[in-house]
Amino acid sequence: MKSFFKSFFASLLAILVVVLIIVTIVATKSQQTTKIEDHSWLVIDLYGDILEYSPPAGVMSEIVGGKPETLQRILSSLEKVRVDDRIEGVIIKMSANNGAGRGMKEEIRGAIEKVQESGKKVYGYSDSMDRSLYYLASACDSIYMPPTGYISFLGIAVTTEHLLGTLEKLGIKPNIHKIKDYKSAAEMIVSKKMSPEARKNKEWIIDDLWDVFCETLESDRGLSEEKIIEAMEHALFLPADAVEFGLIDGLKYWDEIEGMLKGEKDEKLKTVGQSRYAEEDPEKLGLKGDKKIAVIHAQGTIGGRKNRIDPMLGVMMGHESIVAEFKKAQQDDDVAAIVFRVDSGGGESLASDMIGHQVEVTSKVKPVIVSMVDVAASGGYSISYRSTKMIADKMTITGSIGSISGKMNISGFNDKLGISHDFVTKGPNGLFYSPYKDFSDQQWEIFKADHWAGFNEWMQSVADHRGMTFGEVEKLAHGRVWTGRQAVENGLIDEIGGLDRAIELACAEAGLPEDEKVSIVHLPETKGFLEELMSGGSFTTVAEYVIYRYIRDDLSDTWNTMTMGTQQKVDRFFIN
Numbered sequence: 001m002k003s004f005f006k007s008f009f010a011s012l013l014a015i016l017v018v019v020l021i022i023v024t025i026v027a028t029k030s031q032q033t034t035k036i037e038d039h040s041w042l043v044i045d046l047y048g049d050i051l052e053y054s055p056p057a058g059v060m061s062e063i064v065g066g067k068p069e070t071l072q073r074i075l076s077s078l079e080k081v082r083v084d085d086r087i088e089g090v091i092i093k094m095s096a097n098n099g100a101g102r103g104m105k106e107e108i109r110g111a112i113e114k115v116q117e118s119g120k121k122v123y124g125y126s127d128s129m130d131r132s133l134y135y136l137a138s139a140c141d142s143i144y145m146p147p148t149g150y151i152s153f154l155g156i157a158v159t160t161e162h163l164l165g166t167l168e169k170l171g172i173k174p175n176i177h178k179i180k181d182y183k184s185a186a187e188m189i190v191s192k193k194m195s196p197e198a199r200k201n202k203e204w205i206i207d208d209l210w211d212v213f214c215e216t217l218e219s220d221r222g223l224s225e226e227k228i229i230e231a232m233e234h235a236l237f238l239p240a241d242a243v244e245f246g247l248i249d250g251l252k253y254w255d256e257i258e259g260m261l262k263g264e265k266d267e268k269l270k271t272v273g274q275s276r277y278a279e280e281d282p283e284k285l286g287l288k289g290d291k292k293i294a295v296i297h298a299q300g301t302i303g304g305r306k307n308r309i310d311p312m313l314g315v316m317m318g319h320e321s322i323v324a325e326f327k328k329a330q331q332d333d334d335v336a337a338i339v340f341r342v343d344s345g346g347g348e349s350l351a352s353d354m355i356g357h358q359v360e361v362t363s364k365v366k367p368v369i370v371s372m373v374d375v376a377a378s379g380g381y382s383i384s385y386r387s388t389k390m391i392a393d394k395m396t397i398t399g400s401i402g403s404i405s406g407k408m409n410i411s412g413f414n415d416k417l418g419i420s421h422d423f424v425t426k427g428p429n430g431l432f433y434s435p436y437k438d439f440s441d442q443q444w445e446i447f448k449a450d451h452w453a454g455f456n457e458w459m460q461s462v463a464d465h466r467g468m469t470f471g472e473v474e475k476l477a478h479g480r481v482w483t484g485r486q487a488v489e490n491g492l493i494d495e496i497g498g499l500d501r502a503i504e505l506a507c508a509e510a511g512l513p514e515d516e517k518v519s520i521v522h523l524p525e526t527k528g529f530l531e532e533l534m535s536g537g538s539f540t541t542v543a544e545y546v547i548y549r550y551i552r553d554d555l556s557d558t559w560n561t562m563t564m565g566t567q568q569k570v571d572r573f574f575i576n
Contacts, residue, residue, distance in 0.1 A: 039088045040270040042081055042277055046094040052343040052373050053297035054526045055315050056307035071104045077277050078111035082118040083285050089121040096130040101374030102395035107498040109139040138220040142249040151237040158202050162192050171412025175439050177448050179455045183402035183479030201481055208483045212394050289517030291336045293506050294329035296523045298322050302347025302379045319354035325523040326358045330365055337367040337506035346378030360386035367509030371502035372396045385465050390493040392484035402479030403455045411436040
């Protein structure tokens with residue numbers, strides 16, 4: 001008993017110390033919030049992971065993986081800059097090592113253009129540049145690099161990975177059925193090379209991406225397609241050569257950027273970092289109205305009930321989490337309409353249908369505008385098409401109306417390990433989904449028929465909601481993937497646009513006057529420190545989170561200122 005009390009009081013003392021540390025850090029942080037001075041420059045750093053929205057990871061995930069940048073925070077900052085008289089302009093520090101996809105880059109480009117339309121400059125500063133990043137950088141008024149930066153300007157290439165040979169060596173046999181020829185995700189485990197259909201699909205995607213790339217660079221930088229090809233033949237550039245070629249505008253170190261932009265009487269350039277500027281309330285800048293547009297963010301692989309982080313699959317979208325946000329927005333009388341931001345390559349069919357059903361239910365009460373980001377394909381399309389309207393970026397990947405289902409027979413792998421299995425069954429098909437046996441011929445026919453029946457229901461539903469015939473949808477389906485531009489031409493979505501256009505459509509569908517200001521509410525709501533603290537978890541975990549988060553954010557701002565599984569019953573999957 002003496003040992004128990006000793007341990008108890010030691011734990012209590014540790015908790016009190018942790019609480020004291022937390023309170024001290026929070027109090028210090030609140031006192032150190034810096035004032036944004038007039039003639040400041042917002043510095044946005046595009047480096048590392050960039051998600052569409054804050055991940056549903058809670059405290060532990062941020063401790064382990066850090067606090068990732070999000071597209072939403074970038075877009076929100078650029079929107080505030082347009083009306084913030086204290087901000088002179090924007091400097092985007094960028095690196096080829098960033099996680100923004102094509103759709104994200106396109107939306108950032110659109111936000112940059114709106115800042116420029118407000119009369120403010122946007123400068124790009126990069127230490128390393130590739131073709132993909134250059135698409136974004138070309139939207140800036142000028143692009144600068146240090147003399148020792150890296151530039152690669154290469155053509156577009158797609159590489160596919162095939163694991164069938166590895167599975168054969170391991171003694172694992174796929175029992176996979178795909179619908180159909182263009183559903184190329186299955187080829188990773190059922191073939192050793194790209195099928196003609198998969199190759200054809202990738203070629204028409206690349207052709208459209210090439211056209212968008214060339215059209216954009218012609219408009220932004222005056223680079224013709226011939227000049228672009230010439231640059232790709234050169235492949236690797238020293239920054240000085242890139243200036244001569246016309247790819248970038250000058251060679252500057254950060255202190256030289258600072259000297260170029262600071263006021264005559266300023267000792268140094270006045271800057272504000274992303275984490276600090278994110279704290280600025282849009283309401284104080286006049287970006288608020290009585291009516292609300294709820295923006296519901298749905299990102300990651302679709303599966304399970306709750307939004308979460310999976311150690312293997314990363315960000316996961318759970319149907320109960322998304323449905324709950326729709327119900328919250330639907331029941332809020334101040335919410336005039338909903339924008340559903342989808343960034344998902346697919347996942348589990350059941351969870352996709354549960355979300356899609358709620359989208360349909362809600363759209364009968366309030367307008368629901370789907371806004372697709374990098375990818376809204378397969379399950380990502382399944383949760384979208386029952387909305388009021390769908391829009392996507394030009395280079396969004398969407399469609400992939402197809403299905404993959406099956407099981408893996410791992411008995412050969414177990415044989416190599418000396419593991420054997422024996423069985424006792426009663427009734428037909430007791431081992432139907434057993435991972436230790438192939439489907440029998442009869443079981444395979446039953447399985448395929450069931451798979452096709454469910455898929456055909458989905459195609460008919462798409463046809464009904466998109467005003468098409470079953471045959472018209474079938475010509476676009478069977479796993480075919482499209483860019484946003486191609487999807488509009490084919491009738492799979494309604495128009496091209498980003499989040500700002502989706503909000504405009506939401507207001508219009510809700511019957512709001514064009515000049516009426518609205519407040520944008522993002523769901524799920526992100527939790528602050530006190531909410532995290534009150535939601536449970538150990539004090540040690542919360543303390544580590546606070547220390548990590550605030551130190552990391554402060555160091556980031558300072559740097560910007562100074563330097564610039566198991567076998568289950570098989571569900572149909574829509575991953576491409």
